[in-house]
Amino acid sequence: MSPSFGRGVMTNHIVDMKNTDCALIMGSNVAENHPISMKWLFKAKENRGAKLIHVDPRFTRTSARADLYAPLRSGTDIAFLGGMVKYILDNELYHKDYVVNYTNAAFLIDDKYGFKDGLFTGYDPATRKYDTATWDYKKDDQGMALTDPTLQDPRCVFQLMKKHYSRYDIDTVCSITGTPKDKYLEVLDTFCATGKPDKTGCIIYAMGITQHTVGAQNIRAFSIVQLLLGNMGRPGGGINAMRGENNVQGATDMALLFHIIPGYIDSPMNTTANKDLISFLKAVTPGAAKLPVTNLEELRAAVKEGFPNSGFKINTSKWVVSMLKAWWGEAAKPENNFAYDYLPKRDEKKNYSHIAIFEAMHKGEIDGLFVSGSNPVVGGPNANKEQEAMCNLKWMVSCDLWLNETAEFWTYQAWERPVKNEKVAEKTPADIQTEVFFLPAAAVYEKEGTAAQTGRWVQYRWKGADPVGESKPDLDIIYDLGKAIKKAYAGSKRIEDEPIVNLTWDYESKHGPEPDIMKVALELCGYDTKTKAPVEGFAKLTDDGATACGCWVYCGAMTTLPDGTVQYKPQKRDNKDNSKTGLGLFSNWAWCWPMNRRIVYNRCSVQPDGVTPWPGDAERQLVRWDPLALSDPTKPELLGSWVGDDVPDFLKPTSPDKPAFTSPFIMRADGKGGLFATKTLMKDGPFPEHYEPWESPTAPIINKIALNPAAKVWAPDEQGTSDKYPIIGTTYRVVEHWQTGALTRNLPWLAELMPNMIVEISEELAKEKKIKNGGEVIVSTMRGDIKALACVTKRFKPFNVNGKTVHEIGMLWQYGFKGYATGDPANRLTPHIGDANAMCPEYKAWLCDIRRA
Amino acid sequence: MANKANLYDVSRCTACRGCQVACKDWNQLPAVIEPFTGSYQTHEDTNGDTFTIIKFFESEDPVTGVHWNFIKRSCMHCLDAECVKACPQGAYMKSPSGATIHDPEKCIGCQYCTYACPFEIPKYRKREDKISKCTLCADRVEEGLTPACARTCPSGALTFGDRNELLQQAEARVKYLRKNGFPRATIYGKLELGGLNNIFVLTDTPDKFDLPVNPQPSATIGFWQNWVQPYFGWLIPLALAGSAMSFVTTRLLANKQGEHGHDHPVEGGHE
Numbered sequence A: 001m002s003p004s005f006g007r008g009v010m011t012n013h014i015v016d017m018k019n020t021d022c023a024l025i026m027g028s029n030v031a032e033n034h035p036i037s038m039k040w041l042f043k044a045k046e047n048r049g050a051k052l053i054h055v056d057p058r059f060t061r062t063s064a065r066a067d068l069y070a071p072l073r074s075g076t077d078i079a080f081l082g083g084m085v086k087y088i089l090d091n092e093l094y095h096k097d098y099v100v101n102y103t104n105a106a107f108l109i110d111d112k113y114g115f116k117d118g119l120f121t122g123y124d125p126a127t128r129k130y131d132t133a134t135w136d137y138k139k140d141d142q143g144m145a146l147t148d149p150t151l152q153d154p155r156c157v158f159q160l161m162k163k164h165y166s167r168y169d170i171d172t173v174c175s176i177t178g179t180p181k182d183k184y185l186e187v188l189d190t191f192c193a194t195g196k197p198d199k200t201g202c203i204i205y206a207m208g209i210t211q212h213t214v215g216a217q218n219i220r221a222f223s224i225v226q227l228l229l230g231n232m233g234r235p236g237g238g239i240n241a242m243r244g245e246n247n248v249q250g251a252t253d254m255a256l257l258f259h260i261i262p263g264y265i266d267s268p269m270n271t272t273a274n275k276d277l278i279s280f281l282k283a284v285t286p287g288a289a290k291l292p293v294t295n296l297e298e299l300r301a302a303v304k305e306g307f308p309n310s311g312f313k314i315n316t317s318k319w320v321v322s323m324l325k326a327w328w329g330e331a332a333k334p335e336n337n338f339a340y341d342y343l344p345k346r347d348e349k350k351n352y353s354h355i356a357i358f359e360a361m362h363k364g365e366i367d368g369l370f371v372s373g374s375n376p377v378v379g380g381p382n383a384n385k386e387q388e389a390m391c392n393l394k395w396m397v398s399c400d401l402w403l404n405e406t407a408e409f410w411t412y413q414a415w416e417r418p419v420k421n422e423k424v425a426e427k428t429p430a431d432i433q434t435e436v437f438f439l440p441a442a443a444v445y446e447k448e449g450t451a452a453q454t455g456r457w458v459q460y461r462w463k464g465a466d467p468v469g470e471s472k473p474d475l476d477i478i479y480d481l482g483k484a485i486k487k488a489y490a491g492s493k494r495i496e497d498e499p500i501v502n503l504t505w506d507y508e509s510k511h512g513p514e515p516d517i518m519k520v521a522l523e524l525c526g527y528d529t530k531t532k533a534p535v536e537g538f539a540k541l542t543d544d545g546a547t548a549c550g551c552w553v554y555c556g557a558m559t560t561l562p563d564g565t566v567q568y569k570p571q572k573r574d575n576k577d578n579s580k581t582g583l584g585l586f587s588n589w590a591w592c593w594p595m596n597r598r599i600v601y602n603r604c605s606v607q608p609d610g611v612t613p614w615p616g617d618a619e620r621q622l623v624r625w626d627p628l629a630l631s632d633p634t635k636p637e638l639l640g641s642w643v644g645d646d647v648p649d650f651l652k653p654t655s656p657d658k659p660a661f662t663s664p665f666i667m668r669a670d671g672k673g674g675l676f677a678t679k680t681l682m683k684d685g686p687f688p689e690h691y692e693p694w695e696s697p698t699a700p701i702i703n704k705i706a707l708n709p710a711a712k713v714w715a716p717d718e719q720g721t722s723d724k725y726p727i728i729g730t731t732y733r734v735v736e737h738w739q740t741g742a743l744t745r746n747l748p749w750l751a752e753l754m755p756n757m758i759v760e761i762s763e764e765l766a767k768e769k770k771i772k773n774g775g776e777v778i779v780s781t782m783r784g785d786i787k788a789l790a791c792v793t794k795r796f797k798p799f800n801v802n803g804k805t806v807h808e809i810g811m812l813w814q815y816g817f818k819g820y821a822t823g824d825p826a827n828r829l830t831p832h833i834g835d836a837n838a839m840c841p842e843y844k845a846w847l848c849d850i851r852r853a
Numbered sequence B: 001m002a003n004k005a006n007l008y009d010v011s012r013c014t015a016c017r018g019c020q021v022a023c024k025d026w027n028q029l030p031a032v033i034e035p036f037t038g039s040y041q042t043h044e045d046t047n048g049d050t051f052t053i054i055k056f057f058e059s060e061d062p063v064t065g066v067h068w069n070f071i072k073r074s075c076m077h078c079l080d081a082e083c084v085k086a087c088p089q090g091a092y093m094k095s096p097s098g099a100t101i102h103d104p105e106k107c108i109g110c111q112y113c114t115y116a117c118p119f120e121i122p123k124y125r126k127r128e129d130k131i132s133k134c135t136l137c138a139d140r141v142e143e144g145l146t147p148a149c150a151r152t153c154p155s156g157a158l159t160f161g162d163r164n165e166l167l168q169q170a171e172a173r174v175k176y177l178r179k180n181g182f183p184r185a186t187i188y189g190k191l192e193l194g195g196l197n198n199i200f201v202l203t204d205t206p207d208k209f210d211l212p213v214n215p216q217p218s219a220t221i222g223f224w225q226n227w228v229q230p231y232f233g234w235l236i237p238l239a240l241a242g243s244a245m246s247f248v249t250t251r252l253l254a255n256k257q258g259e260h261g262h263d264h265p266v267e268g269g270h271e
Ligand code: SF4
Pocket: B012, B013, B014, B015, B016, B017, B018, B019, B020, B054, B072, B149, B152, B153, B154, B155, B156, B157, B158
């Protein structure tokens, strides 16, 4: 979503689902994996007559409660959505004013850009990479993009998009997706009706759509649909990325991803472009690369002045320097470039994602592994390979509530397989030299702190019970580890040890050996380095060392109240809805980033003039321009401000005379919603194009390219083909189990609910393969085999793919050999291949075969 | 105290089974894993260690396609409960809020109630030689709390409250559902067996949810006449006999009412 809108976040929030007129649930099984959202979707249904659409390979508990269910073959989402884009454009169902003003539809594209036979311009088959230079706007001499607001110019984004999706006619789409034509049409009619200005529709997605070789482009396709229908930045609209865990949002905010540092800033690399602070800042601040500045002072002056194509990220230097101050305190000073050199630099040529780490481990390149709250022996793709890779480790630390499958990967049990397979390693404990340490962790109710849920709400949770035995909260474990490391390096004079020696790690509590959570929170939210008072919002962060802030997006979560006490806003618990029209913003319940904006890009909820609501939709207007309000009470001379029920996601003083007045996507350089993703925003194309999964039952239908041309192929010999493995396999979770089941399969009442590793198969396939409901089956792929119980169901149906009957089966990936409910991990079947951009593994579409055990 | 009931709206249930776990938690019931039978359903029926379960039904219609129906089953807490009348030991009683409670102290494990109940709810626990079943969390309700299942339900399928108010809500829901894609939607538990304290809003006819379409206490009558009276007549306290008589008369009345009552707008549709 970041390439389309500027931020990679769920744009609305769970309560807001009650405001929708239509919810398209695709690649998500909300009823099972985010049960509470159903409460709000039911409200939308009952109070607004909203329609719920569920698109999924299998009929689930979500489908059971949807108004409309449409099946699609796993891995064909872009075809499905590309057809929707065409339908919207052909039938002029788009929200015209919105599209012209708030998206880049009118922008003209470089004449050299093109698309042919499934490839965009700039492709190099040798490296499987694109040179993205031509994927850019046509610019005038000032560097400003040229536009045609009539949308008629053949080189404008709108026309190029129309041309690109002209191939996605309904028959072609259905021949790819296997969706019955009448169902597809019904979905198109129902959802595209939200393009009317007085209607909004939301998209709800989850791992079903991201875990593909085209995962990021699937989301781009959503973005295009939602921008065309004018659904972004409005209540009941948006793209609701349902996070796979309760704190995934928090984890990514804190940069638990290899390519960013906290607050979604690209992490520095070992390149000349990142060689020192100023070059790094020029590289990560949009529009700054070509500025003739050579030091921080000059950049600061340029930022104050403003420069084109920068958006709100023009302030990046303040976020980076404040972060460096938070990490290295006194040691980060102007003379040493605020200790920029201390920051680890990643190897430009290396990939550090999950698959890459385990591939490297498999080659013996990694000595040690710290696994915390993760269980790759069950949850990792190609789990056989990952388990084998772990044997190459010298040491491993596992930190969990239970001795899970990963902690016990070296046991006899861990190497039991249902059938002999020469491709799968056979080992006994005697073959494994890895030294394994186990740190017992406290459960969620035994610790205190915040979690950022899917809708960006950062909610504080108080402890309910003391941890059991020697188990400790994660924070305590990390804190102790940090202290121990610092102790080991204390007194070192070696220059390479400085980042550790000088690291600030002063979270001592007055009350005991545990860290003081409020000290951690203060560092995260930012403080004045002189007074140690919280910084009141990221607009007040500076790049001269006067402020320190661990993660700029959290700045503003801590505040000094008029009476002088400090309030940590995630602890707020006012459950009254503050919005005048009952939109359910609940702005005083916890806090959400950025700056407590409950619905981001909310500038879009009002017409371009900033005052008039969209026709017939006054109740869902969130913000407006008030010419008489003050944006800053201390500056009464500056009349006019953005105001509203929600915190405006806009610079408050932006007045109608400024060009930015109609640019709602402030985190994007051009301020417009990105129908076309320019330059390096995407690695595999400015428009989403359908490609088959790595393992597909069919030859390409809509173009000549099978696999996403920019996806990295790690192990070509691990690819299965449809002659040997004709059936599509997919994996998913159920409401009864949590992730790899390490937690839930150890709780008797939850184990009782879903005690067995099951494979769901259609009645048709069961008949063909003579499989009995409840009987044992073996599922095999190029990577391994598992044994499971067959659940023969009407809820899976064979697909008609281009005239050919194709079967799909699905299974739970939440089982392993530990706990009360045990079974073979489905991930022993899944491949090591990921998305071209995010490297998210392809868990959802691969080829297999099934037989009676 | 007025009758307090649980309203279960099938159309809002997502079969998450939070209620099933909450029930085991509050009542401290053990987990018993049964062999897999090819469905998500955990147990064939409620049992002595499982007071409430979600049942799953898959079906297919040539026009409307695949359906997956769920229903939460547990004691119906009949206003006029057969078990109360059948138990020779007087182990059953009605709580002030109308829940049917079973006292294990008095239970001798004779299992008559299991035959008497038209919904087959009371279940025998061999290890204790006693009957056990859902109490509608009478202990919680006494303290002003809601039953554990209703407290847990995330999607608003379960509501606990005043029976009459819930009936009104249920009627409104059925009206809504009939207009919105479920022409056969109906209430269950309003008139059945003289009224239940477990009221259902169903999206289809009761048989689609494995509920008896027109539950009858007749089995009990035969049972009483053929077994209890001849062999254990000496055990039957007079009061019980009195209530047995009243039960026969109420049933007669109820049946009569049933014949004429089916033109009620939301009640019909399940014959
Ligand atoms: S908790 Fe509610 S939604 Fe979940 S199964 Fe029980 S009744 Fe249904």
